[in-house]
Amino acid sequence: MVATSQTPILEARDLVVLRGAREIVHVRALDIEEGGTLAVLGPNGAGKTTLLLALAALLPFRGELRFRGAPVSDPHAYRRRIAVVFQRPLLLDRSVRENAELGLALRGMPPRERRSRAAEALGRLGIAHLADRPAHRLSGGEAQRVSIARAIAVGPEILFLDEPFAALDAPTREALIADLARVLRAQRVTTVLVTHDRDEALSLADRIAVILDGRLRQLDVAERVFSSPSDPEIAAFVGVENVLPARVESIADDLTTLRVADRLIEVTAEPPVGEDFPLLCVRPDDVVISRDPATTSARNSFAGTIVRLEPIGRRVRIVLDCGFPLVANVTVRSARDLALAEGDTVTASFKATLPHLLPRHRAA
């Protein structure tokens, strides 16, 4: 979980990055807690990498950046206390060992000490046996491990990771994420991970900052960002596909009754203050599909017609017409066992405890 201290290790206030006259990133306030892993999550082009480069003092910005409570007035000195791993490994045409030692050599560390530190870092990433291999003979996954080893060898107080797995194939990515998670846990190094991949963010981060159009839109513990996105755009980005306009009918017995189209839906979530027409958010994974009318504890069950079946990897995305559009995800096996076909009538259910409610219009 997030280790907190009195002062965040890094604070950004009114951080603005300009391209020409255009603000491409504007973050009013962002605190990086020491020892934690913050994922900066957003779609391509949202400004994630630009934000990371600004936080690492690698490009000009306006605003305030405070490291351990003091303004970053000497970017070079600050950069010698952090490390950055980019999407591509960016290794020099030298041996793996020399690459792993590079940050230490640039800091003037004596050869014997840096060799030992680099060897330890390579060992942590499981590539000690590659130490003498020329960097240009490494696979993509091995090269990225060297890049990460080079970063952790300097003992950074903050480790910035800019989509470090994006260029890797799935098995390599999964193995590296698992190893990196282990290293980060063991070293308790404060980490900022930029990614567009929700699974990566959930695997590594304890807090998630969602950035859209260069603005920080939500900062919360990882689970809450996915279960309770703060506005419809974030909901759409984090995979909450069912965002339904609703009207509050009544609030009683800890249940809010909403009308969606001509159906009544009960949820335990309270509507936003003063909002009679909230948006109802239901994750497709939370919708259960059955052939027979449901006899479960789920408060919400609707007969619906399957409009479309879309196999996506190991899942099947089902688009239903229940009098309102509803998307559900089931496994390929469930879809096969239920013999689902387009045009079939099925029952869709979800618990009252699962949806959450958003205000119809995001506050400016």
Next chain:
Amino acid sequence: MEPILEGITGAIARLVALDADVLAAASASLAVSGTATALSILVGIPLGAVLGLARFRGRTLALSVVNTGMGLPPVAVGLFVATLVWRSGLLGGLDWYCTRPAIVMAQFALAAPTVIGLTAVALQSVDPMLRTQLTSLGATPLQSAWLLVRESRLLLISAALAGFGAVISEIGASLMVGCNVKGDTRLLTTAIVLEASKGEFGSAYALVFILLTLIFAVSAVTTWAQQRPRPL
């Protein structure tokens, strides 16, 4: 074909016999062009690195000047250097007219733009993110530049070779400022012109083959240095 065959056999004979004039011209060519190239590398790589990596007002103009310098006619350079080292010239006090230093100066003026220009191009072709990565690792601008120069070493060897090639085979400038003094400033190229002007084509061809052999030898060594397995 006869003069060419005569030239080949003549070249072999003069080399085997260690002909003093040929050896003097060959060693003068190597010494003068080698010195000019070395000076071009010393000055050209740092300047090329600045032009390739730094961003400053007037950079494009400076690059245009360098690119123009890559195509300078040797006779124009020779004329300019001759004016400088002439007895009444700006550097007349050095008494360099008709000496090897004057040829070195002229050849430096010819080789340096090539080394500067190709170095700038080599460094501009390095992945810009690598520079950001080095900065993030705590490199100072000087450390970054040095590492990027090392990363570009294959292209920089080519730049040096191009600089050497530009001066070892030039004639106009060397003739104008060196005066073709036998045993001193007579280079292989100026000796070839002299022999050809006397109608001694066999002798001229012999010198041509020796010059080509010399260029091939230097190219072979630098190519070997460029292509050998990289040291770790």
